[in-house]
Amino acid sequence: MNDWQRKSPLDWETYVNKLVKVVAVEKHEYEGWVLTVDPVSATIVLATFPENEKGSISFIMGHAIQEVEILQEGDSDMKQRLARISAPEESQAYSPEELEERKKALKSWLETNHIPVGEQGEQGRTLSVAGVLTIEPPYGPEQCSSANEIILSRVQDLLQGYLGQPR
Helix, strand or coil: CCCHHHHHHHHHCCCCCEEEEEEHHHHCCEEEEEEEECCCCCCCEECCCCCCCEEEEEEECCCHHHEEEEEEECCCCHHHHHHHCCCCCCCCCHHHHHHHHHHHHHHHEEECCCCCEEEECCCCCCEEEECCCEEECCCCHHHHEECCCCHHHHHHHHHHHHCCCCC
């Protein structure tokens, strides 16, 4: 186990949103902005933004890391840019009232179409379809979960149509 792997998650957190140079085995060097560090494997996730190109992400395995040097602190613009990498492109924040409204509307629509639906979990936030599929807030196709891929695909397609979104 190397020095990097011996660090704690709190130590690794100090590297997030900073420009670093990573020296790995066989003197390979990587430079980029730290998105995160995996607390189990100590793998570091770097984002780079070459000019006139889309950003790219690199993973340097924890066991291969020999040294990490901080080159620059991230300003607020860079922190936002890095946060957008891991956030869904069209993520919207819904108020609790809006989520409840979305849930009721979807549940009513499913019942109208003779699809058995109920509520489960704490405060009934999760919709359960026929006991084999769940839909979490904010109740879109991406929030569907089921072990049965056929049912999952069909319900996601139904939700796409219900929400009027192209898939």
